[in-house]
Amino acid sequence: MIYNVLEFGAKGDGKTNDAAAIQKAIDKCTGAGGGRVLLPGGYIYNSGSILLKSNVEFHLEMGAVLKASDDLNDYYPLANGGKIVAHESGLPSFLNSEYNGRPFHAFIYGYDQENVAITGFGTIDANEAIFYGDNSGYHIEGTYYPRIPLMLLEKFNHLTIRDVKLVNCAFWTVHLVGCNDVLIEGIRLLNNLQMANSDGIDPDHCTNVRIIGCHIECGDDAIVLKNSGDYKQYGPCENIVISNCTLISTSAAIKFGTEGESDFRNVLVENCTISKSNRGISIQIRDGGNVENVVFSNITIETRRFSHEWWGRAEPICITAHDRKPGVKAGKIKNVRFENISCKGENGIFIRGSEDNYIEDVSFENIHLTLEKNSRWEIEGYDIRPCQGDGLIRTKISGIYAEYARDIRFEHVKIQVAESMRPFYKQDVTLSHSQEITI
Template sequence: MIRLKFLAALFGICFMTSCHTAKTDFNICDYGAKGDSLTDNAKAIQKAINACHEAGGGRVVVPSGGVYMTGPFSVASFVELHVEANAKLIANPDEKVYVKSAFGENKGEGMMWISGENIKEFAISGQGKIDGNSVAFMGKELSDSYELKPVHEYDPRPHLLTLINGKNIRIKDVTICNSAYWAVHLVGCNDVTVDGISLLNNLKVRNGDGIDIDHSRNVRISNCHIESGDDCICLKNRREYAQYGPCENITVTNCVMTSRSCAIKIGSENMDRISHVVFDNCIIKDSNRGIGIQNRDEGVVENIVFSNIFVDCKLYSDVWWGKSEPIYITAYVRKGGDHKDAGWRFPKGMADYNVGVVSNIYFSNIKCESENGVFVGADHSDRIQNLYFDQVDMLICKRTNFEGGIYDKRPCNGDEFIKGKTYGFYLENATNVKIRNSSVRWGDTRPAYFASTYFQKGVEGLQVVNLE
């Protein structure tokens, strides 16, 4: 009897505790939001977020059945932004409402739409959609892309989600689509999980990246479907956010990606260190470039693993960087210029610099079908070191009418393209490169510029074992 009373009391305590800690919902419609697709709901959404935060946390609910147009708003700690099925947040198409730069003093690369700074324990969830309304900010539609409108004092195109100095961030299940600039930008964040989202950008929108991991640590991306005109997943260290340190401890698993530029990319902006990164069990399909390491600044790239990946590439127009290279590893000094953000591309006060070293890069069980082969290139052989290719199998075949036999070095000083032949592995200026248990096959239609299994120039310590 005493034991039964004790268990009953314990159950009561647990029940009361559960009731006390249950999430509290803050429906944006209770704060004045209207799902008519016409009303700007930024103030109502901000009121709901502020109320949720001030109450100690909970869910801000975007209810089903409505299309909620909104200008910029800021998220907060302890808040879960929950977008229900058959609900949509869509960006206000009026450029004038976007006034806060996504890069601080650099106003040449887009503004913020949904943003959060110095936040913790923030989440986005639900089966609904967050729509950046990308085409509203574009110029004329072309066959391969949209024209970009001229940029004067600032570029008004909004980044869809920008989180700066966030801790314990979760983004799950939601559909993020049609970003006019980068879709998810994680700056200086620590402990981030992105799981099961669909990120579907317009494939004609330039700069329409999927997920950009910038000066962030301990980031896990899994089970996602990403389509983007620009890079699907990109790791970098932008100069505007130097205070947040290196980009490290990143895993990407079980994702399917399509890009008109590069599906998986490291660089080109890297003024610090990118290290301890794993990409595993992914599929890249119908892309321009597959896997790219594009180091153009003084930062280093080291200890990166790519494993168990299918890569399907073909040629697209020169609007997009890349020439159907399934794997691309380069270290070239960045090209100078007077473009809109040139003042943020180089170390301040330095007229010249050495590009950082790319080292300890591992490829294992990579299966490729493309119009080009692997490209490795640098200004000097000590800039790329210790590359390992194991079970990298390529089928190189002509699939489009675009000119072939070209490797794309952009952005770089000097010649932007190498024209001539296509090789299974093109290796120029590197140290300690090992290729083993790999193969190169050629398609039934073999143009004259399809050459041989590999070509090397300026490579020190090349080892080739069982390359067919």
């Protein structure tokens, strides 16, 4: 059964708030046992918040645009009574990352639903411009934090997101919380590369997730696994497959953390291409959750420095475990495999635990690393933010840097250094406070 939103009163003129008409179609569809809610092509549907419900395929035809409202009063309140306040610390987002995972509002929202799909070759526009704050020319800070995600779906079972184009989000774009059996396939996610916190896909305490064949560009992490504090009841983020994706990020293309209140385990990342990114792969553990049983294979990574606001110093692979603050003990990182990885950019592989929390049992096999200068920014060591202090290790770089690590194995690793990098280069391998490193 098809439920055409135009038949429920939607105007599609880009001005009228069509949220009520769209919601009426969704409610009718789910109430009748399920079907397709159709947004026909050739229209712009201005809208406030939409609540997705069970057994509904929300389908945007080619040429259909669902655009988020300019008016913050049109969004569904989630926390704080819907009242928007400034970030508690008053600091910009690149200095303070403490966030429990629950925003004040959401654009497309749902809770405790099953058998839901978002499909079609239409576009969902999250209207980022209404959230612009300070702009350095390289980094746009939002007017408040946390801002409105394009999509926040909590406790969904059997969820599919396929083919749609998601654009212009000023915060976490696809935030999935406590979801099980998720397929995200063939989507195009295009955010402003200067917009702070505009993550791409954030599976948060999710299980059995497949992210396949997607293209993502965003000004923050492209695909990031999280375990946020407010949703700890959903348990670990586990049984995740990420494959055949192309990724561009001004932070990290693929990241674990930093929100990590539960474990990350049983993750496979394969056949992906990362380009023009500030970091390639980043495992950043700052809370109590552990990381184990993870494989990265058949990946190409190209990195370059961006401005100081973005975490990272062009490391293709970065693995760090540090306490977020006194009294918050970071979890362990172990049993992680990197296989058949080709890296090119302005920094080397960086591994750093802490004095009482060594990173261990990590292997690298068939790694090709080329260091070359390709940005206007300085080369200045390594970045361990978020942490206590400024988080910068100011030193010449190495092809491989390991500190507070043990049982780390390298096999068939080739490091090439272009002349453009010689002034910033220290040596192929730097080891400090590390044990059982095999190269």
